[in-house]
Amino acid sequence: NAGVMQNPRHLVRRRGQEARLRCSPMKGHSHVYWYRQLPEEGLKFMVYLQKENIIDESGMPKERFSAEFPKEGPSILRIQQVVRGDSAAYFCASSPPDGTGYTFGSGTRLTVV
Amino acid sequence: ILNVEQSPQSLHVQEGDSTNFTCSFPSSNFYALHWYRWETAKSPEALFVMTLNGDEKKKGRISATLNTKEGYSYLYIKGSQPEDSATYLCAFHRNQKVTFGTGTKLQVIP
Numbered sequence: 463n464a465g466v467m468q469n470p471r472h473l474v475r476r477r478g479q480e481a482r483l484r485c486s487p488m489k490g491h492s493h494v495y496w497y498r499q500l501p502e503e504g505l506k507f508m509v510y511l512q513k514e515n516i517i518d519e520s521g522m523p524k525e526r527f528s529a530e531f532p533k534e535g536p537s538i539l540r541i542q543q544v545v546r547g548d549s550a551a552y553f554c555a556s557s558p559p560d561g562t563g564y565t566f567g568s569g570t571r572l573t574v575v
Numbered sequence: 576i577l578n579v580e581q582s583p584q585s586l587h588v589q590e591g592d593s594t595n596f597t598c599s600f601p602s603s604n605f606y607a608l609h610w611y612r613w614e615t616a617k618s619p620e621a622l623f624v625m626t627l628n629g630d631e632k633k634k635g636r637i638s639a640t641l642n643t644k645e646g647y648s649y650l651y652i653k654g655s656q657p658e659d660s661a662t663y664l665c666a667f668h669r670n671q672k673v674t675f676g677t678g679t680k681l682q683v684i685p
Contacts, residue, residue: 495673505619505664505675553618555673566611566618 466491466556467536468567475544475574483570486536487556491565494537496529499551499569511537544574579667581676588655589684595651596679598665602646607668610639610650613678614661622650622663655683 467486475481487494496508507521511531522529526544531537541548554567580599588594600608607626611619623632628643636653652659662678 497675507674565621568618 466554466565466567468552468554468570470570471568473570473572475572477545477574478543481541481544481548481572481574483539483541483552483554483572484536485539485554485556485567487554488565491556491558493557493559494531495555495557496537496539497553497555499553501550505553508539541572544572546574548572549574579665579674579676581663581665581679583679584677585680585682587682587684590655590657592655593651593653594655594681595649596663596681598648598650598667598676600646600648600665600667600674601669602644604669605643605646605667606670608641608643608648609666609668609673610648611664611666612661613664619664650679652681655681657683657685659683 466488469484473481485494492512494511497505498508499505509516509522509529510518511529513531514533526542528540539552549572551569551571553569556565582597586594607624609624610622612622613619622634622637623639625632625639625641630641632639638651639648641648648665650663660681660683662680664675664678666673666675
């Protein structure tokens with residue numbers, strides 16, 4: 463039973479490019495959460511999704527960031543026109559519908575050069 | 576905006592000492608409180624999920640208590656070991672949203 467899979471582990475993008483981060487939840491988990499950890503800060507909630515629905519995106523920056531969790535396939539966090547300030551570790555977690563048993567992925571470390 | 580506060584921010588203890596730290600959270604509409612252990616460059620590891628006022632959970636030398644009425648949880652480590660060095664995160668779960676504290680960074684000195 464694989465855990466939460468995030469890829470890539472490391473991603474380097476030049477300023478202005480697009481970054482796509484993928485998260486495959488644990489089997490049986492229908493809820494996905496994305497978090498960002500900026501240097502010297504704790505985890506910050508970004509967005510909560512269920513299949514084909516965004517439930518809460520109150521932590522998402524208003525521009526350039528979007529997330530989806532399609533019926534088939536992984537959840538995608540997309541950052542358009544990346545800037546240096548987007549450099550961070552992005553973690554995904556999944557849970558079953560009752561919200562217990564959060565499991566984190568290993569994270570994607572995005573570096574914008 | 577939910578305030579989930581952890582104190583202290585960082586802590587240095589000698590090997591063998593016992594220690595504890597605090598997570599404070601809003602006391603209304605409580606659903607669950609999670610504790611995680613997070614080592615640098617790894618993903619957070621779940622320690623406890625606590626749901627009932629008065630809950631006490633234990634895992635080896637680590638234990639936690641929960642007071643939902645006053646909005647706090649304590650994490651205790653008995654006889655700290657160097658391998659306990661990590662950041663300990665609490666996360667407050669309410670209305671289908673989880674808010675993390677910024678963590679307590681523990682360093683155990685051999």
